[in-house]
Amino acid sequence: MFSVDTVIHQPGSFAKEQLDESFDYRWPEGGLQYIPDWVYTSPAIYQREVERIFHGPTWNFVALEAEIPRPGDFKRSYVGPTPVVVARDTDGSVHAFENRCAHRGAEFCRSQRGNTREFICPYHQWSYDLRGNLQGVPFKRGVKGEGGGMPKDFRNEDHALMKLNVTTLHGVVFASFSKDVEPIEAYLGPEILKDFEVVFKGRQLRILGYYRNELPGNWKLYHENLKDPYHATLLHSFLVTFGLMVAGSRNGMIADATGRHGTLASAKPDDVAAAVDQVKGEMRAYREDFKLADRRFLEYVREFDSPWSVTMQTIWPNLIVQRELNTLGIRHIVPNGPHSMIMLWTMFGYDTDDEAMVRHRLRQGNLMGPAGFLGLEDNEAIKFVQEGLRRSRSHTGVLKLGGDTLGSTSSVIDEAAIRGMYAYYRKQMEL
Amino acid sequence: MYPGYDMAVADARAMRELRLEIEEFHADYCWTLDCGDVESWPDYFTDDAVYRVTARENADAGLPVGLVYADSKAMIRDRAFALKHTQMYAPRSLQHFVTNVRVLEAKGGADGTVKAQANYLLLQTLVDGPTTIQQSGRYYDSFVRVAGKLLLKERQCVYDTVLIANDLVLPV
Numbered sequence: 001m002f003s004v005d006t007v008i009h010q011p012g013s014f015a016k017e018q019l020d021e022s023f024d025y026r027w028p029e030g031g032l033q034y035i036p037d038w039v040y041t042s043p044a045i046y047q048r049e050v051e052r053i054f055h056g057p058t059w060n061f062v063a064l065e066a067e068i069p070r071p072g073d074f075k076r077s078y079v080g081p082t083p084v085v086v087a088r089d090t091d092g093s094v095h096a097f098e099n100r101c102a103h104r105g106a107e108f109c110r111s112q113r114g115n116t117r118e119f120i121c122p123y124h125q126w127s128y129d130l131r132g133n134l135q136g137v138p139f140k141r142g143v144k145g146e147g148g149g150m151p152k153d154f155r156n157e158d159h160a161l162m163k164l165n166v167t168t169l170h171g172v173v174f175a176s177f178s179k180d181v182e183p184i185e186a187y188l189g190p191e192i193l194k195d196f197e198v199v200f201k202g203r204q205l206r207i208l209g210y211y212r213n214e215l216p217g218n219w220k221l222y223h224e225n226l227k228d229p230y231h232a233t234l235l236h237s238f239l240v241t242f243g244l245m246v247a248g249s250r251n252g253m254i255a256d257a258t259g260r261h262g263t264l265a266s267a268k269p270d271d272v273a274a275a276v277d278q279v280k281g282e283m284r285a286y287r288e289d290f291k292l293a294d295r296r297f298l299e300y301v302r303e304f305d306s307p308w309s310v311t312m313q314t315i316w317p318n319l320i321v322q323r324e325l326n327t328l329g330i331r332h333i334v335p336n337g338p339h340s341m342i343m344l345w346t347m348f349g350y351d352t353d354d355e356a357m358v359r360h361r362l363r364q365g366n367l368m369g370p371a372g373f374l375g376l377e378d379n380e381a382i383k384f385v386q387e388g389l390r391r392s393r394s395h396t397g398v399l400k401l402g403g404d405t406l407g408s409t410s411s412v413i414d415e416a417a418i419r420g421m422y423a424y425y426r427k428q429m430e431l
Numbered sequence: 432m433y434p435g436y437d438m439a440v441a442d443a444r445a446m447r448e449l450r451l452e453i454e455e456f457h458a459d460y461c462w463t464l465d466c467g468d469v470e471s472w473p474d475y476f477t478d479d480a481v482y483r484v485t486a487r488e489n490a491d492a493g494l495p496v497g498l499v500y501a502d503s504k505a506m507i508r509d510r511a512f513a514l515k516h517t518q519m520y521a522p523r524s525l526q527h528f529v530t531n532v533r534v535l536e537a538k539g540g541a542d543g544t545v546k547a548q549a550n551y552l553l554l555q556t557l558v559d560g561p562t563t564i565q566q567s568g569r570y571y572d573s574f575v576r577v578a579g580k581l582l583l584k585e586r587q588c589v590y591d592t593v594l595i596a597n598d599l600v601l602p603v
Contacts, residue, residue: 112488209489209496213595237517287517294505342594347496362500366510371484371498371599373513379598380520 011339014390016041025431028396032419033404035397037389040218045429046338052428053317054080054335057181059167059174061319061332062086062096064346066171066205067113072130075113078334078344079175080318084164085109085119086173089130094168096175097132097161132161170200172330188315189256191408195263195311198304199323204351208361211345213370215379217386219318219335220425222343225378226314227262227421229253229412230401235381237285238373242298243272244325245310247279247412252308255407259420260316265308268300268325297363300325316421324374326357327364339386345369433490433571433587436546439536446534453547453574454532456581461527464602469514472602473507477575477582480504484588484603487568498599510602520600521557527603528552529570544584545574551588553603555596566590566603 011017019025019042028034039045054060062077063086074087076099083099101108101121108121118135119128127136134156142149164175169184185193215222225231232245239245245266254263269275280286292298300309303326313321320331328349334342347369349361368375389397402414406423409416425431456475463471476482483497501507529549536546548571555565568590574581588603 207494209492209494210486211496211498211595212486212593213597215597235519237519238513241517285517285519290512290517292505293508293512294503297506297509358495359502362495362497363502363506365496365500366506369498370595370597373518376598376600377519380600383597384521 009391011337011390014041016395017043017338017390020044027426027431031404032406032422033398033400035399035422037392037395037397039425039431040220040386040389041338043338045431046335048429050080050335055082055177056428057176057178058317059176059181059184059187060317061172061315061330062166062175063094063173064171064205064207064330064348065094065168065173066207066348067346068094070115072115072117073113074109074116074119074130076109076111077175078318078332078342079164079177081335082177083107084175085132086175087116087119087130087132093131094166094173095131096164096166096173097128098164100162101126102134102159102161103137128161132163133157134159134161170197171203171205172196172200188261189258191254192256192261192263192313192315195254195265195306195308195313195323196315196321198306198311199321199328205348206351206353206358208347208349208358208365210347211343211369213343213345213379214336215341215343215382216339217341217382218338218389219333219341220421221382221385222320222331222333222341223262223314223316223421224418225382226264226312226320227253227255227417228415229264229266230415231381232264233279233412234283234285235377236374237287237290238367240276240280240283240285241287241290242292243269243276244298245412246272246275247282249275250307251410251412253409253412253414253417255417255420259407259417259424262314262417262421264310264312264314266310267307268309294363296360297366298325299360301357301360316424322368324367325364326361327368328361329365329368339390343370433548433569433589434493436535436548436571438533441537445537449534449537449545450532450547452581453534453545453549453572454529456574457529457532457549461529465525465527467524469511469601472511473504475583476504476507476586477577477584478504480507480583481585481587482507482583483586484590484599486593487589487591488593490587490589498595499602514601518600520598523558523600524556525565525601526554528554543576545576545581547572547574551603563596564592565596565599566592568592568603 021044060079068088071090086096099107106123167184233247249269250267252265311323318333322329329347332344399415402416405416406420482501484499531550534547553566556562571587573585575584
């Protein structure tokens with residue numbers, strides 16, 4: 001069912017998948033215009049990523065506050081591949097801690113989300129409060145007359161769950177295993193903060209539901225896909241045919257100063273037909289004969305103070321914020337080894353939406369997600385890339401569009417944002 | 432359970448006949464999809480049909496999102512056209528298996544709506560992979576009779592297979 005069920009060429013059966021720390025990880029000549037396959041296939045590189053990136057000084061998305069609105073609300077979540085619990089305490093504050101009992105290590109929280117007064121590990125019933133502090137240990141003093149129990153110097157304070165550093169911004173909750181991560185606004189940078197605020201600032205979210213899928217590709221490919229406006233105008237017939245994103249129209253690939261985050265932005269042209277007409281010769285995906293039977297699907301309700309009708313934000317290392325016309329959502333990337341990632345999707349609207357607006361968002365939701373007209377094509381393409389990287393004898397990819405520049409571009413025929421991400425990545429990874 | 436799909440008390444013999452008719456409907460529906468004739472798939476729906484594929488966690492929590500969400504036959508038609516002609520995905524074949532058909536309500540409302548449920552299993556085979564379970568789930572269906580034939584006015588496909596294997600391309 002999932003990538004590991006592949007019959008031909010089981011993951012792990014190729015040399016490129018077996019590289020350990022002893023391999024000479026030397027970036028190919030030509031700098032960032034070439035990407036070595038081992039960044040996507042090596043288990044040693046993956047372990048280094050978990051340690052330095054996901055468990056390092058980064059802010060990882062863990063929850064939307066709207067998912068846990070009341071005291072005692074909690075959800076299971078992940079920082080990198082590591083399971084955590086996000087909970088709201090009685091005073092309204094939000095906390096995150098490892099989903100691992102401090103006693104014997106059981107992953108104690110089994111419900112996806114819920115409401116509770118305390119967390120009790122089912123194995124030996126150690127109990128923890130909503131901040132992850134150890135509350136109770138059964139038979140702590142042993143049984144009268146028989147002895148046993150904890151040593152006299154056992155202090156509950158010394159055995160809390162491993163707590164994470166937590167910050168929230170406009171209803172979005174981030175966590176970090178590091179105490180040395182900069183404040184979230186500085187972490188995002190002004191270029192990214194701007195479009196992030198368009199979606200979240202001053203808004204009360206209404207959760208519309210969830211999707212989850214396993215995507216058999218390296219987690220970085222998802223970031224690259226959304227820092228790659230070139231593919232958007234070629235792969236996705238919906239974008240092209242209906243003029244949602246057309247080369248030559250007003251588009252932008254916006255990167256922050258570090259290169260790690262990005263916003264893929266586009267403005268639906270006023271005259272779609274004219275915009276498409278100029279470039280359709282280059283685009284095989286363009287379908288003259290495709291006319292929507294239900295035109296409500298792609299209507300755009302102008303609800304944002306923004307020049308862009310679409311912003312797809314990649315927030316390093318594990319968050320995508322989707323604003324595609326009126327379909328809104330976040331995607332939480334859970335890395336799952338070098339060849340796989342789990343995608344956790346939360347779709348939302350706003351509490352001010354009337355029933356008609358909710359239905360409009362649901363209809364437009366068909367663009368995205370694991371069955372979306374754009375989403376499924378991306379998932380297929382990323383799967384194809386991972387298979388090609390794992391199974392081939394060649395060993396490098398090419399990123400030459402736009403030369404050797406890094407970061408933001410106004411042209412969509414450019415790969416500078418991917419190169420910018422790898423410039424940052426190489427520093428973090430010492431590669 | 433799905434809101435609005437409770438078992439009503441009715442004439443057992445009439446229910447049995449209806450069940451046979453619904454089983455024939457499922458067999459035809461699955462045959463159409465399993466043959467790859469996705470452009471005939473919209474013919475099983477009324478013009479105002481609602482079709483949604485959603486995870487059980489959404490259905491249980493009353494959350495409205497759909498992995499696929501259509502509230503008109505026209506939207507179903509657009510999806511069918513896209514799948515046949517414009518979407519990029521690896522070639523695959525499907526087999527639908529529908530069992531445990533239960534007629535819940537033989538005549539609800541003025542239009543004579545028939546409500547039923549059934550379990551489904553959707554198997555998928557890619558060109559170089561094993562046959563895998565794409566989805567295990569349950570249909571909650573509302574049928575109406577148009578010119579003597581049952582058509583779906585609503586089909587809620589509620590799946591248990593919460594972690595989707597990459598994507599869901601072809602219809603459930």
